Amino acid sequence: VTVSLLSADGQEIALPVERWMHDATTGEQDLLAEVRGPALDIGCGPGRHLVALNCRGVAALGIDTSPAAVALACRRGATALWRSVFDPLPGEGRWRTVLLLDGNIGIGGDPVALLRRVRRLLAPAGTVLAEVEPGVPTERLTVRLQRDGSPGPRFPWARVGDQALERLAVEGGLSVDERWSVEGRCFASLTS
Numbered sequence: 405v406t407v408s409l410l411s412a413d414g415q416e417i418a419l420p421v422e423r424w425m426h427d428a429t430t431g432e433q434d435l436l437a438e439v440r441g442p443a444l445d446i447g448c449g450p451g452r453h454l455v456a457l458n459c460r461g462v463a464a465l466g467i468d469t470s471p472a473a474v475a476l477a478c479r480r481g482a483t484a485l486w487r488s489v490f491d492p493l494p495g496e497g498r499w500r501t502v503l504l505l506d507g508n509i510g511i512g513g514d515p516v517a518l519l520r521r522v523r524r525l526l527a528p529a530g531t532v533l534a535e536v537e538p539g540v541p542t543e544r545l546t547v548r549l550q551r552d553g554s555p556g557p558r559f560p561w562a563r564v565g566d567q568a569l570e571r572l573a574v575e576g577g578l579s580v581d582e583r584w585s586v587e588g589r590c591f592a593s594l595t596s
């Protein structure tokens with residue numbers, strides 16, 4: 405199955421669905437080893453981070469707007485809800501770690517609005533672990549999910565490059581604590 409995001413201006417962004425269906429990678433495991441529970445994985449997909457956290461004894465909940473993704477995550481033994489990050493959520497203001505991995509900082513198409521929402525979900529002194537794209541310009545897009553060449557409905561999305569993170573974090577009421585790169589991917593921890 406080939407899955408990509410197709411933007412209104414003709415860009416095709418390949419999605420690493422293969423990676424999402426497997427176990428967390430070594431780089432992801434290292435990142436997850438730092439996670440303090442309870443943790444909320446926003447846009448959890450089929451739940452590989454949740455499974456890895458559960459194996460470490462860290463309480464974690466996933467949310468995703470795709471019922472198929474939530475069903476897959478639950479089948480893998482994770483706890484996940486079919487819910488948008490912008491819906492009322494359990495434990496608002498009490499999550500010690502919020503995950504925005506795999507480009508999920510682009511959810512909703514407005515990273516500042518998303519980071520403001522995430523800030524309200526965090527416990528005092530809580531941490532956001534986010535992934536950004538190295539060397540990519542930050543842009544708001546309208547995209548369609550394309551599976552094997554057939555496009556689905558349009559939805560807002562954003563790509564966030566590593567250079568814009570500082571500014572977006574500040575506008576979202578957060579600050580960047582640390583940044584690191586592993587397996588060609590770029591991660592950062594943010595706190596309020």
Ligand SMILES: C[S@@+](CC[C@H](N)C(=O)[O-])C[C@H]1O[C@@H](n2cnc3c(N)ncnc32)[C@H](O)[C@@H]1O
Binds near residue numbers: 446451453470489512
């Ligand atoms: C880039 S994929 C992430 C894949 C996932 N992290 C994994 O490990 O498989 C983005 C995910 O965010 C979900 N999503 C999109 N909008 C959302 C929203 N408003 N709230 C929660 N999840 C959302 C999508 O359904 C999709 O599964």
